[in-house]
Structure formats: C-alpha cells, structure tokens
Amino acid sequence: MTDSSATIDYGTLMHDAMRDLIKRVFLRVAEQGLPGDHHFFISFDTNFDGVEIAAWLRDRYPDDMTIVLQHWYDNLDVRDDGFSVTLNFGDSQETLTVPWAAMKTFVDPSVEFGFRFERHEDDDPDGPDDGDEAPFAELEEEPAPRQDAEVVSLDRFRK
Template sequence: MAEETPPVDEMNYEQLAQDALRGVVRSALDRAALPDGIPGAHHFYITFKTRAPGVSVPPDILAKYPDEMTVVLQHQYWDLKVEAARFSVMLKFGGMPKVLALPYTAVTRFYDPSVQFLLQFEPPATVDEIAAEIAATEPAEAPPPPSGDEGPKVVSLDQFRKK
C-alpha cells in the first residue's frame, strides 16, 4: 500500500484568514477614529510585538516593553489615524503623550471585553529574528574584492580643478 502525500495548501488559506481577520481590527479602529469615538461600552485591548517590522514606538517605551505590549483604547486616546496597512495613535504614558504606529501584522491579540470578542493572530517575526535569519544565510566572510579592471576606480579630483 503506497503512502499518499498530504495535499499542499498552495493558496495559503491560514494566512488569507489571518489577513481577513486583521481587516476586522482595521474596521473597528475605523469606527473608533470617527468624531464620536468608540460607540457604547466598547473598548479595545490591542497587544502587539514591539520589535515587529514597521513598528514605531518611542525608545523609553521600547525599553520597558522589549518584546510585546498591550494598549487600551477607551476614553483617552488621540489622533487615531487608520490606514490600509497600519495605524497610529497618541496615548499618555506617565502623563506624557507618546505616538505609537504599527502595521496590523504586528498585532497578536485584539480584545473587546465589553462583548467578550477576541481575535488572536500568529506572532510576526521580529526585526531581531529576521536579522538573525539573514545572518545565518550569509557567508561568514565577505567575498574578496574583484581583481583587475572589474573593481571601482579612484579618480583624483585635482586634475579637474582650475589652477
């Protein structure tokens, strides 16, 4: 009896589903960005990877949350800007306003406790993990410079100066 190989998901349905559910997060933030703010008792706990590609967090916040952090959008948030692939918001930390900007791909959890609505996402690779992966695939030493006429030429600018 021959073993059958399992089918390969060339459509990558898991990723398509994750992307679609991130669209739910974007739509909820769109509603929160309206002049009236978040409707009713709704409020959002948004957890994200602070070192995911595209995340912009002030250095003091990054030092305090080097891997992941959760922010709450309820009553005190300002300048919420919702874009197709990312959002930014101003929150106060220790009374000081700070702007956080992140792509939806950095979000690992979105929770609205008022209605017990929770979305969880696969965590993205962090910038450090990506750098480590690149370093692992690069040669240990840089290739030697080209020899002969292939290399860059150094030209003295003195020959072009007026005397």
C-alpha cells in the same frame, strides 16, 4: 491541471480577514468615537518592522506591549498598513505606530470578542512565538468588573 502539492492557506486568509475587520472597526472609531462600553486591548510585537514607539517605551517593553484604547486616546489615524494613535502614559503623551501585521491579539472585553494572531516561523526572524503573554501597559484604570446578568423567566411575560 493543478499542482497537487499546493494547498489553500486558510490560516493566512483568516488572519488577513480579521485584520481587515479590525481596520474597519478602527475607521468607524476614528470617525465616531468608541460607542457604549466598547474598549480595546491590543498587543503587538515591538520589534516588528514599522512599529514606532518612544525609546523609553521600547526599553520598558522590549518584545511586546499591550495598549488600551478606552477613556483617553487621540489622533487615531487608520491606514492600509496599520494605525497610529496618541496615548497618555502617566504624564507623557506618546504617539505609537503599529502595522496591522505586528498585532498579536485584539480584544474587546465589553462584548467578549477577541482574536489571537498566530505567528509562523517565517513571520518572525527570531523564531516562533514562545507563547508568553504580553505585559499590559499601565495606560488606563482597570475597567469595572462585569456584573452577572440577571436570569429572567419567560413565564413572567406570557399571557
């Protein structure tokens, strides 16, 4: 007999699957580099247990931070529990360690892919996420604006 009050937590299962997908992408990038125009915007909770960032960065981004992996990054180390990467903040290279569970958003604008990880009250000791957007760290120059695609009529290719 089954417990009729138990439910399948699809939200948690989906988040775990997305974290695994991002981990697999990072493993490929760590081995082969970023292909083509791919680049990532990753926002994370700077107060999450296991996040390691320089004190001056924590002062500047006390709640959350968005990093960009695009033109310059080094030492991308992908682990089961998270990743670490060295980024250039102006003239200062800093290594950040981010657990997968600390991620709030992952976006690859080159292919219009993104995912927002919803927080539950029991995930955050300070209460539910208030929905404020994470500030973007000034790590890279802004990507070039996307150009609109040309619309081509298929009649041109018919015989």
